[in-house]
Amino acid sequence: MTTHTETDRERLGRLYRTRLNRGRATLGEMFGGHVEVASQGAWVTSSEGRRFLNCGGYGVFFMGARHPRVIAAVAEQLQAHPVATRIFLEPQLGLAADALVAKAPAGLERVHFAGSGAEAVETAIKMARTHGRHRLVSAISGYHGKTLGALSVTANDVFQKPFRPLLPGVHHVPYGDAGALGKVLAEHPGECCVIVEPVQGEAGVILPPEGYLRDVAALCREHGAFFVLDEVQTGLGRLGTWWGADRESVTPDVLLAGKSLGGGVLPVAAAIATRAAFRVFDSDPYLHTSTFSGAPLAMAAVRGALAAIEEDGLVERAAALGARMIPEITRIVRDRLGGLVREVRGAGLLIGLEFTAPGLAGDLLIELAEQGVVANHSLNSHLVMRLTPPAVLTEPDLEFLYAALDRACEAQAPNYLEG
Numbered sequence: 442m443t444t445h446t447e448t449d450r451e452r453l454g455r456l457y458r459t460r461l462n463r464g465r466a467t468l469g470e471m472f473g474g475h476v477e478v479a480s481q482g483a484w485v486t487s488s489e490g491r492r493f494l495n496c497g498g499y500g501v502f503f504m505g506a507r508h509p510r511v512i513a514a515v516a517e518q519l520q521a522h523p524v525a526t527r528i529f530l531e532p533q534l535g536l537a538a539d540a541l542v543a544k545a546p547a548g549l550e551r552v553h554f555a556g557s558g559a560e561a562v563e564t565a566i567k568m569a570r571t572h573g574r575h576r577l578v579s580a581i582s583g584y585h586g587k588t589l590g591a592l593s594v595t596a597n598d599v600f601q602k603p604f605r606p607l608l609p610g611v612h613h614v615p616y617g618d619a620g621a622l623g624k625v626l627a628e629h630p631g632e633c634c635v636i637v638e639p640v641q642g643e644a645g646v647i648l649p650p651e652g653y654l655r656d657v658a659a660l661c662r663e664h665g666a667f668f669v670l671d672e673v674q675t676g677l678g679r680l681g682t683w684w685g686a687d688r689e690s691v692t693p694d695v696l697l698a699g700k701s702l703g704g705g706v707l708p709v710a711a712a713i714a715t716r717a718a719f720r721v722f723d724s725d726p727y728l729h730t731s732t733f734s735g736a737p738l739a740m741a742a743v744r745g746a747l748a749a750i751e752e753d754g755l756v757e758r759a760a761a762l763g764a765r766m767i768p769e770i771t772r773i774v775r776d777r778l779g780g781l782v783r784e785v786r787g788a789g790l791l792i793g794l795e796f797t798a799p800g801l802a803g804d805l806l807i808e809l810a811e812q813g814v815v816a817n818h819s820l821n822s823h824l825v826m827r828l829t830p831p832a833v834l835t836e837p838d839l840e841f842l843y844a845a846l847d848r849a850c851e852a853q854a855p856n857y858l859e860g
Contacts, residue, residue, distance in 0.1 A: 448476045448488035472810045480506035483831050483838050485815060494841055496830040497815040500642065500674045500791070503701035503759070504749050505831040511704030514745030515738060523738040533740035540747045541698070541711060544683055548692040551719035553712045554735040554743075558673035558699035559586025561710040562636070565669040565695045566590045566608075567729055568714060569634035571721035574667040576633045577608065578625055580616035582821045584643035585636060585671055594636050597821050616641055617649035619656035626664035635661055636669040639685020643674075645825030646786055646793025654689040661694075667718070673699035673710060674791070678750055678832065681760030681789030688788075694718040704746030709739040755832040762834060763789040769843060770794065770828075777850035781857055783824070792828040793819065798857050802826040808852050812845035 447453075453476060457466035469475075476488040482505040485493045495502055504511070518533060525531040538552040555561045562585045566577065579585065579594035586592065592601060593608035601607060614621040616637070626633055637657060641647040654670075661668040670693040675685040677698060682688055686696060695718055699710030714722075722728055733739075750756060771785040774794060783795040796802050802818065806826050809816050819825040830842070 448478055450474045450476060450488075471807060475810075482506060482833055483835075492813070493810070494814045494830075494838060494845070496828045496842065497817040498705075498829060499817055500679060500700040500829045501703075502705040502829075502831045503677060503679055503790070504704060504746065504753070504755055505833040506705050508704055508706075508745070508749045508833075510749040510752065511706045511742055511745035514741040514748075515704075515706055518738050518741035524733070524736050527732070531735075531737055533737040533744070534735040537735075537740035537743040540744055541702075541713060544677075544747060544751075545696060545713045546684060546686045546692045548715050549696055549713045550716050551714045551723065553714070553719075553722065553729065554739070555699075555710045555712065555731065556708055556733060556739075557586070558671075558697065558710045559588040559591040560731070561673065561697045561699055561712045562586050562591040562594070562669075562671065563588055564712040564729060565636065565697060565714075566594075566634065568695060568712070568718055568722060569667040569669070572667055572718070574632060574634040576610040576612065576629050578612045578614060578622065578633050578635045578666070580637050580641065581613050582616060582644035582647070583613075583636075583638055583641055583671075584821055585673075600820075616644070616647060617653050619653060619660060622657060623660045623664075626660055626666050629664075631665035633664070633666040634669060635666050636671055638671045639675045639688065640680060640788055640791060641821075642791060642827070643820040643822070645795055645819045645822030646788075646791055646827060648786060648788060652689065654686065654691045658691045658693065667695075668693040669695045669697065671697045673697050677701050677746075678756035678759050679789055679791050679829070681756065681763055683756055702746060703739060703742045704749065706745075707739050707742040709743055711743075753833075759789040759832040762830075762832060762839075763787060763792070766790075766828075766830075766839070767792060770846065773843060773847050774850055777847065777854050779858065787828075790828075790830050790832060792830075793825045794828070795822075795825045797824070799823065801853065801857055804853050804856065805849055808849040809845060812849045814842060814845045814849075 477485050478488045479486040485495045553564050577594050581596050585594045593611050596613040612625050695714045703709040774782045781798050783797050785794050817827040
């Protein structure tokens with residue numbers, strides 16, 4: 442039970458500043474200093490009893506918070522066997538892997554579970570190394586995490602500079618430009634590992650030209666490159682399809698999943714690979730390990746999450762909601778902000794609002810929180826505010842979101858519109 446002392450704003454702010462991170466404390470204060478203590482479905486509740494519609498969470502809450510199917514699976518496993526010895530066989534691990542493979546693109550048959558998306562990226566990089574692909578090729582403005590290997594392919598100088606030198610032999614090419622990728626691969630045949638996203642989330646929800654993923658897959662085959670598709674944010678229904686790969690019917694050597702894979706209850710990610718890509722890992726179970734990889738509690742969450750997505754038809758619902766929301770959001774922001782809106786774009790429930798004025802995305806994000814809606818900034822684009830709402834939004838939830846967005850835009854318009 443959370444006590445009043447534990448949720449005291451001033452005390453928590455002091456603990457953040459002295460025990461965690463001063464910048465994180467400042468960020469919390471910018472957003473009103475609210476203390477979140479409970480969540481259910483699409484809503485988060487503060488210590489003062491105020492409710493916020495959660496359209497943020499960086500893609501974690503695709504099925505909302507505390508989905509009954511996930512909670513039941515985790516609660517049952519918690520009472521029985523939360524952490525395994527990793528010596529004996531354990532049923533939840535095998536069953537979770539099988540359930541995930543059943544939903545993955547055809548040809549992906551092996552799974553390595555991890556605790557975060559960045560860990561899954563590291564797994565894929567190491568897997569590529571076992572096949573002699575020691576050069577890494579990623580897209581400009583792509584985001585793949587901040588551990589050293591993952592950071593090497595996250596093409597953002599702000600995040601990289603304090604930690605250089607990073608991995609050698611890394612190339613960054615323009616996203617959506619198959620020709621630029623092909624040129625690098627042709628210069629280094631049989632040496633490259635390519636890692637891209639189906640949609641660049643942290644870059645501000647950048648959708649590539651139609652056919653781009655098919656071109657990437659074909660170029661990798663032509664030049665003997667190892668193809669990694671990072672679906673940590675886009676996978677499991679977020680784009681209105683089970684995977685971004687499904688939009689163009691491609692099968693990479695490795696597909697990465699995460700964020701919503703734990704059902705919004707536990708952190709878990711995965712690298713899902715072809716049998717050929719996984720071959721060296723298959724031969725030695727101690728080659729790439731982690732103490733908590735495949736922990737039964739996390740695997741119960743995975744099974745519950747996959748079941749919830751299927752049983753509730755959340756993939757289809759994400760597609761339908763996105764098709765309705767993007768035009769309405771576009772209308773609201775253009776009515777209030779006019780030419781300050783460069784574009785509203787997205788796929789399914791990954792939606793980006795790009796503005797022309799520096800600072801507007803951040804101010805709107807703060808204002809939206811004041812109006813009762815949680816959204817996200819974009820780590821690699823300060824001009825874009827993102828919405829990653831859950832697929833469990835109801836009609837009243839949508840009306841609340843539209844009204845809050847309208848009020849937030851109205852409040853900020855005088856600060857940016859001339860006259």
